[in-house]
Amino acid sequence: MKLSPIVKKAVSLALAVAMVVTLTVSTNTVTLADDKQSELQAQKDQAQEQLEAIQAQIKQNQENKENAEQLKEQYQQQTELITTQIGILQQSIAQYEEDINNKQLEIEQKQAEVDVKQAEYNERWEGFKDRLAAMQMLNDGGSIALLSSANNLYQLLTFAEALEQISSKDEEICQQIEAERQELENQRTELENAKAELEAQQAQLQSQNNELDGKKSELQTSIQQQDATISDAEAAAEVLAAEEEQARKNLDEAAAQLDAYLNAQVNKYSQAALTCSLNFGPALPSYKYISCVFGTGGHRGTDFAAAGGTEIYAIADGVVTDATYHYSWGNYVQIYHGKDDQGNTYSTLYAHMVSTPIVSAGQSVTKGQVIGYVGSTGYSTGNHLHLEMKVNGVLTDVTNWIPH
Numbered sequence: 507m508k509l510s511p512i513v514k515k516a517v518s519l520a521l522a523v524a525m526v527v528t529l530t531v532s533t534n535t536v537t538l539a540d541d542k543q544s545e546l547q548a549q550k551d552q553a554q555e556q557l558e559a560i561q562a563q564i565k566q567n568q569e570n571k572e573n574a575e576q577l578k579e580q581y582q583q584q585t586e587l588i589t590t591q592i593g594i595l596q597q598s599i600a601q602y603e604e605d606i607n608n609k610q611l612e613i614e615q616k617q618a619e620v621d622v623k624q625a626e627y628n629e630r631w632e633g634f635k636d637r638l639a640a641m642q643m644l645n646d647g648g649s650i651a652l653l654s655s656a657n658n659l660y661q662l663l664t665f666a667e668a669l670e671q672i673s674s675k676d677e678e679i680c681q682q683i684e685a686e687r688q689e690l691e692n693q694r695t696e697l698e699n700a701k702a703e704l705e706a707q708q709a710q711l712q713s714q715n716n717e718l719d720g721k722k723s724e725l726q727t728s729i730q731q732q733d734a735t736i737s738d739a740e741a742a743a744e745v746l747a748a749e750e751e752q753a754r755k756n757l758d759e760a761a762a763q764l765d766a767y768l769n770a771q772v773n774k775y776s777q778a779a780l781t782c783s784l785n786f787g788p789a790l791p792s793y794k795y796i797s798c799v800f801g802t803g804g805h806r807g808t809d810f811a812a813a814g815g816t817e818i819y820a821i822a823d824g825v826v827t828d829a830t831y832h833y834s835w836g837n838y839v840q841i842y843h844g845k846d847d848q849g850n851t852y853s854t855l856y857a858h859m860v861s862t863p864i865v866s867a868g869q870s871v872t873k874g875q876v877i878g879y880v881g882s883t884g885y886s887t888g889n890h891l892h893l894e895m896k897v898n899g900v901l902t903d904v905t906n907w908i909p910h
Contacts, residue, residue: 546764551833553760557753564746571739578732585725588718595715602708609701616694623690627683769899771827771867772842772853780844782852786821786908787873789856789893790880796910797890800903807855807894808904814889816880818856820871821908827853829863829877835892836884839863839877850898857892858883 790812798809820841828840835857843852860881865871882889895904 542767546760546767549760549763553753553757554834557750557757560746560750560753564743564750567739567742567746571736571743574732574735574739578729578736581725581729581732585722585729588722588725592715592718592722595711595718599708599711599715602704602711606701606704606708609697609704613694613697613701616690616697620687620690620694623683623687627680627687630679630683765899765901768828768840768855769896771840772851772896772899775825775827775842780824780842782822782844782846782850784846784852784907785873787819788909789819789821789854790816790891791819792816793891796905797888800901800905806901807857807892810891810893810910812880812889812891814860814880814882816889816891817876818859818878818880818891820873820875820877821854822852822873824853824871826865826867826869826871826877828855829866829869831862832884834885836886837862837878837881838884839865841871841877851896853896853899854904855892855894855896857894858886858890860889 790810793810793812793816795811796808797811798805800806800808818839822841822843824841824843826839827842828838831837835855837859838855838857839859840855841853843854845851856878858881859878860883861879863878865875865877871877880889880891886892893904895902895907
């Protein structure tokens with residue numbers, strides 16, 4: 507049947523409208539999907555940041571505790587050393603005290619000897635004065651009378667000589683006693699000087715002892731402060747551990763929601779007639795080494811360190827379900843590889859590409875096809891390929907499936 511121009515025009519217009527509607531719906535669906543992914547990614551990023559902030563606090567708190575423990579150990583060692591030094595000083599001070607007491611006894615003994623000698627001198631001097639006084643009392647009837655009573659020259663000379671001998675002897679004895687007393691005084695002075703020197707040395711040691719006591723007190727105060735720091739750190743560690751556990755749960759929940767979204771993206775193509783032969787190939791032509799293995803610290807995939815710009819291959823035939831960018835993975839591609847004979851599904855994710863992937867969502871790829879290039883975008887510290895693999899939507903170790 508031949509259609510009239512009017513009908514043809516109406517049909518063309520209807521088809522155009524239908525196409526516009528289809529494109530609009532398709533665009534809205536992609537937009538909604540992108541919005542959902544962004545929302546989920548934002549939640550995951552926030553949970554990740556909270557976890558990392560808590561982990562940073564835990565690390566800092568642990569460092570504070572370790573520093574406090576090291577300082578406490580140092581202070582304790584210094585305290586032990588000072589305590590030993592104080593003990594030695596106190597022994598020396600006690601010895602000086604004993605020496606000073608002994609010296610004081612010697613001084614007292616020497617003073618007693620001086621007193622005895624002084625008494626002897628005083629007694630001799632008093633006798634000498636008495637004799638002089640007696641002789642003086644003779645006056646006219648005294649020595650002159652005695653001299654005039656001499657009968658001959660011999661008596662006169664003998665009497666004068668006797669008086670001279672008595673006077674000389676008294677003077678000699680007094681001088682001897684005075685010399686002995688002076689010697690005793692000198693000895694006592696030497697003992698007092700020696701005692702004063704001992705007391706000065708003892709005072710110096712006591713000053714050192716007091717200074718060490720002060721340092722010991724300061725160290726004990728410092729030890730108490732470090733004990734308080736350690737106790738605070740231990741208490742904070744318990745609180746932070748609980749916060750970290752909750753943050754991990756939040757992150758796991760956010761990651762699970764993101765995984766659910768990614769799995770949903772895969773499920774869009776799960777009805778495609780794709781058969782996975784399980785004959786997986788390498789994701790890279792070469793790499794330097796595996797920088798992080800699956801499961802380490804909750805790591806989702808395996809990291810292959812490689813030069814920037816190295817080609818990244820699809821490890822098997824499949825359909826691209828995501829080819830975009832997000833905070834953690836940077837530029838990434840996700841591929842659904844179909845089902846094996848037992849009905850198990852397989853998908854892979856290639857992250858940190860240097861630039862926007864060269865494939866797009868919905869595009870079919872073949873094993874060994876280049877899908878992007880190694881980079882360090884997203885949460886990365888160096889050029890590498892982060893490769894994840896899921897079997898039935900569950901992460902698994904990709905190295906169990908590909909040659910490496």
